[in-house]
């Protein structure tokens with residue numbers, strides 16, 4: 514039996530995730546104690562409305578989260594969400610030398626520097642595996658298992674709500690609006706789905722992933738963000754016609770820098786691009802088969818090569834699994850002495866603006882079916898120094914469709930190419946414009 518004194522845990526928030534944390538802590542108490550080497554005891558649960566929590570022991574409930582944090586606890590688990598009061602509560606805990614576990618990506622994407630500094634100053638642990646891709650072990654592999662390698666790219670589906678909607682649009686051909694309604698009816702999308710569909714949730718996760726992968730401090734403000742509201746049935750059909758599928762991707766990659774920049778870029782030869790946007794990927798890509806509310810993250814590293822992490826990225830029990838894994842880790846550190854890895858931001862790579870990021874575009878046009886159209890369109894690409902990888906033209910009686918897939922060029926050059934093409938008299942409509950990922954450039 515464990516001889517160490519019990520590890521006392523304060524749980525802040527008892528919603529979808531918190532309820533499952535309580536259940537796992539209770540159901541697995543004996544196993545957890547054996548694994549940690551000390552009993553892991555729930556000292557209190559901070560909630561807003563105690564009468565709404567009949568499923569958890571009433572004597573543990575309190576509405577005073579700050580007092581619970583200040584009480585005789587060793588670890589604080591934060592599953593409230595949002596910036597305040599979560600930020601202040603976690604800072605108070607860390608400053609007092611109490612280790613912290615959080616699932617709060619919104620907070621981490623803004624305030625990791627401050628939280629890590631507080632943890633370093635007191636020697637406490639800060640763990641947050643549940644904040645990205647829920648149950649999937651991802652942050653610890655990036656931070657620990659791959660610490661000896663050089664990660665070049667992380668590309669993932671890290672938002673279940675938008676993946677559910679895009680998968681639905683792909684399988685039924687329905688519009689974005691219709692599919693969002695269905696997702697809301699089934700309880701996948703929240704009443705206010707803004708954070709998910711506009712890409713804020715994925716952008717927070719991208720910032721956390723890029724920070725770990727590239728040993729660089731990246732915040733949500735460094736992430737280029739586009740959501741899925743403008744993805745049309747025509748985009749989905751255009752992708753399908755060429756053996757591709759549309760996904761909302763979080764992409765973190767190393768990109769070359771000229772070294773002629775100013776400020777943070779001066780003299781740098783390498784930067785990073787961190788972005789969230791819909792993109793077409795080949796149906797043969799490992800991420801293409803990730804459907805519904807599942808998450809998956811594809812990682813490329815110099816020595817390890819390609820890896821994929823796949824599983825449930827959301828939901829009470831899956832997210833609580835990651836929270837409990839972190840809780841066991843910090844509790845073990847308390848029992849055995851020592852600390853988990855500290856924040857590592859030594860590389861300080863500059864974030865490159867989207868306009869200077871190399872991307873590829875898929876462009877579908879409705880054009881007049883007459884001689885010379887193709888050469889007029891091709892001339893605009895040449896003017897912008899954008900090289901064409903493939904062209905497909907289909908003529909009909911009074912109009913025709915033209916699909917162009919480019920080689921890599923800067924996003925800014927591609928954007929101005931599309932703008933200029935849209936203004937050509939022979940182009941009736943720009944049917945679909947989308948970036949292409951997951952293929953040779």
Ligand SMILES: NC(=O)c1ccc[n+]([C@@H]2O[C@H](COP(=O)([O-])OP(=O)(O)OC[C@H]3O[C@@H](n4cnc5c(N)ncnc54)[C@H](O)[C@@H]3O)[C@@H](O)[C@H]2O)c1
Pocket residue numbers: 525526527528529530531559560561562578591592593594595598616617618619643644647826827828829832
């Ligand atoms: N639900 C998921 O699938 C999921 C997945 C990964 C990460 N997360 C993250 O986990 C955290 C919690 O998510 P959730 O889905 O459980 O949210 P939730 O809204 O279900 O639960 C949050 C709870 O915190 C309570 N709360 C709010 N202010 C409080 C305060 N001052 N003191 C005490 N309690 C307070 C709310 O009343 C609510 O019960 C968020 O940071 C979220 O981003 C959730």
Ligand SMILES: N[C@@H](CCO)C(=O)O
Pocket residue numbers: 646647671672673674675709714826827828
């Ligand atoms: N709203 C998020 C929850 C998990 O972070 C999603 O849909 O993936």
Ligand code: NA
Pocket residue numbers: 642643644645646647648649650651652835
């Ligand atoms: Na995770």
